[in-house]
Amino acid sequence: MGTGTARSTLLTSANAPLLFPALNSAQIARVASRGWIRPVTRGEVLIEGGQTDVPFFIVKSGEIEVIRPSGIGDLPIALVRTDQFTGDISMILGRPAQMRLRVSEPGEVVQLTRDQMHALIQADAEISEVLMAALIYRRIEMVAQGIGDAWLIGSARSAATLRIRAFLTRNGHPFKYLDIDRDADVRGLLDRFGVDAGELPVLICRGEKVLKNPSNQAIAECLGFNGGIDHAHQRDVVIVGAGPAGLAAAVYAASEGLDALVLETSSPGGQAGSSSRIENYLGFPTGISGQELAERAYAQAQKFGADVLIAKGAADLTREGGAYDVKLEDGATIPARTVIIATGARYRRPPLANLGQFEGVGVYYNATFMEDAQLGVDDEVIVVGGANSAGQAAVFLARTGRRVHVLVRSNTLSESMSRYLLRRIEETPAIQIRTRTEIVALEGTGRLDRVTWREGDGAVSTHDIRHVFLMTGAEANTGWLNNRVTLDEKGFIKTGPDLTPDDLSAADWPLERPPYLLETSCPGVFAVGDVRRGNVKRVASAVGEGSIAISFVHRALAESPAATVTLVRPR
Numbered sequence: 001m002g003t004g005t006a007r008s009t010l011l012t013s014a015n016a017p018l019l020f021p022a023l024n025s026a027q028i029a030r031v032a033s034r035g036w037i038r039p040v041t042r043g044e045v046l047i048e049g050g051q052t053d054v055p056f057f058i059v060k061s062g063e064i065e066v067i068r069p070s071g072i073g074d075l076p077i078a079l080v081r082t083d084q085f086t087g088d089i090s091m092i093l094g095r096p097a098q099m100r101l102r103v104s105e106p107g108e109v110v111q112l113t114r115d116q117m118h119a120l121i122q123a124d125a126e127i128s129e130v131l132m133a134a135l136i137y138r139r140i141e142m143v144a145q146g147i148g149d150a151w152l153i154g155s156a157r158s159a160a161t162l163r164i165r166a167f168l169t170r171n172g173h174p175f176k177y178l179d180i181d182r183d184a185d186v187r188g189l190l191d192r193f194g195v196d197a198g199e200l201p202v203l204i205c206r207g208e209k210v211l212k213n214p215s216n217q218a219i220a221e222c223l224g225f226n227g228g229i230d231h232a233h234q235r236d237v238v239i240v241g242a243g244p245a246g247l248a249a250a251v252y253a254a255s256e257g258l259d260a261l262v263l264e265t266s267s268p269g270g271q272a273g274s275s276s277r278i279e280n281y282l283g284f285p286t287g288i289s290g291q292e293l294a295e296r297a298y299a300q301a302q303k304f305g306a307d308v309l310i311a312k313g314a315a316d317l318t319r320e321g322g323a324y325d326v327k328l329e330d331g332a333t334i335p336a337r338t339v340i341i342a343t344g345a346r347y348r349r350p351p352l353a354n355l356g357q358f359e360g361v362g363v364y365y366n367a368t369f370m371e372d373a374q375l376g377v378d379d380e381v382i383v384v385g386g387a388n389s390a391g392q393a394a395v396f397l398a399r400t401g402r403r404v405h406v407l408v409r410s411n412t413l414s415e416s417m418s419r420y421l422l423r424r425i426e427e428t429p430a431i432q433i434r435t436r437t438e439i440v441a442l443e444g445t446g447r448l449d450r451v452t453w454r455e456g457d458g459a460v461s462t463h464d465i466r467h468v469f470l471m472t473g474a475e476a477n478t479g480w481l482n483n484r485v486t487l488d489e490k491g492f493i494k495t496g497p498d499l500t501p502d503d504l505s506a507a508d509w510p511l512e513r514p515p516y517l518l519e520t521s522c523p524g525v526f527a528v529g530d531v532r533r534g535n536v537k538r539v540a541s542a543v544g545e546g547s548i549a550i551s552f553v554h555r556a557l558a559e560s561p562a563a564t565v566t567l568v569r570p571r
């Protein structure tokens with residue numbers, strides 16, 4: 001990219017200066033002081049696709065070609081020229097390289113190991129800023145162009161395809177998608193290879209492995225999302241959940257020198273990651289998509305050295321001999337001196353008999369570009385719910401002029417929705433509010449075809465509507481805790497002053513002092529964000545609680561190990 005010859009590469013775009021900025025000589029000298037300078041020869045492979053522990057290079061002279069390795073021939077993606085640097089977010093995240101880097105013009109490079117590069121970005125704010133911005137722009141461009149090491153073949157009519165697209169997208173992993181309903185040749189190819197419809201979708205990793213309808217865990221493993229993260233050693237703090245609260249806790253913990261590990265059952269970003277546009281988060285006057293906010297926070301946590309395990313959910317929390325063990329769904333355990341629970345909340349599933357049958361094929365819990373891609377431009381849709389998330393979904397889905405029915409059980413929307421969203425809804429003629437209305441039946445063969453709703457006066461009617469977005473109420477993600485910390489009557493975690501003397505006595509609280517502000521009924525275990533009783537369900541409050549929890553973690557770590565308590569279920 002940059003100046004020079006006009007060889008064509010995939011990443012050539014108007015954004016080239018953002019993607020491949022040049023460092024000045026003082027900056028290059030600072031980087032070189034942490035690594036070494038060496039000559040490179042034409043054809044030398046500096047990084048191989050799939051390589052772990054990826055080094056970092058600045059070109060002092062010569063040129064490096066970025067290539068996507070492929071079974072049908074190498075594809076040049078970009079050129080890195082004098083004063084420009086290599087790298088992709090994978091390097092920060094500790095994931096395998098997606099591309100091969102080969103010297104196309106001999107010269108000289110500055111080389112840093114991954115650890116040296118990490119030390120650099122933590123110590124040199126100016127260079128860190130240039131690098132982070134370029135790596136994020138590169139990733140955005142790769143995602144936009146579908147340049148990566150994963151190919152997904154599926155159908156817009158399959159729930160598993162939507163799940164995998166959402167998983168890859170929300171993990172910021174670039175991939176190419178082929179829809180068998182739109183490309184008959186691909187369907188024919190799969191038939192030839194004996195892949196039948198029940199085995200779809202198919203994910204091809206790095207052009208090597210073919211995974212049929214893989215679980216999120218299998219995808220994370222194949223693409224190396226969790227490579228090199230040590231599960232065995234005791235952490236200062238294990239943070240469960242990588243929504244805004246958990247990621248904020250990770251950023252503050254790691255930046256303050258704590259050994260922090262984050263566990264995420266699905267993808268970083270939590271509920272906020274599914275928001276099409278967050279407009280009330282401080283510092284983003286024109287709004288930011290939840291996906292972008294999540295990607296930035298995830299990269300920031302990793303930059304400071306926090307480890308994040310993807311598609312690894314916590315299944316239990318026990319205490320043995322003065323420390324905690326967080327048990328994973330796969331049976332492994334992670335030892336921790338303190339724990340932060342940031343597992344958030346999820347939409348309540350309405351009691352409709354055949355709901356599960358239509359999830360992902362007509363019934364959705366997110367309204368992002370992925371779900372939108374399942375819809376025709378003129379398809380009518382229903383959004384159920386009266387809070388901000390439903391408002392955002394309605395505005396987003398109606399932006400192309402398609403008809404959106406917003407169903408709420410109450411008499412009005414104004415109690416539960418922010419004014420700016422109410423105004424936006426009022427100004428969008430395609431959105432129709434139906435108060436005191438609820439869905440009573442779903443019908444369809446293979447996918448949702450019809451919806452029946454009942455209005456306040458008892459009138460029941462059936463409509464040929466094939467897409468329903470459910471955004472009703474929040475249920476705390478606390479089932480995995482098996483009641484080992486004290487919950488309120490709705491399943492949210494009680495902390496600090498919310499814990500009554502009776503609660504503490506039932507939980508065998510072992511210390512003289514009362515629980516800290518965000519501390520649960522177990523000493524050294526904190527709860528932050530939407531999962532906490534009394535939390536204001538907003539990104540800012542989740543981030544705030546995640547951040548301040550770390551000051552209490554420091555205090556808990558400084559205390560002598562709390563008496564050898566054994567975690568018990570509250571009586």
Ligand SMILES: Cc1cc2nc3c(=O)[nH]c(=O)nc-3n(C[C@H](O)[C@H](O)[C@H](O)COP(=O)(O)OP(=O)(O)OC[C@H]3O[C@@H](n4cnc5c(N)ncnc54)[C@H](O)[C@@H]3O)c2cc1C
Pocket residue numbers: 240241242243244245246263264265266267268269270271272273274275276277278279280281312313314315342343344345346367388389390392477480528529530531536537538539540542
């Ligand atoms: C569509 C939508 C739009 C929104 N828009 C706005 C807005 O504009 N402004 C605003 O301020 N707020 C908005 N909100 C609310 C905001 O997103 C939430 O308040 C915020 O995300 C809460 O953050 P959290 O980290 O506490 O929990 P969550 O975001 O719920 O994150 C919890 C994380 O924990 C993970 N997890 C759950 N169980 C486990 C387990 N056992 N092991 C490991 N991981 C687990 C989940 O997968 C999830 O990633 C919106 C919410 C939605 C759904």
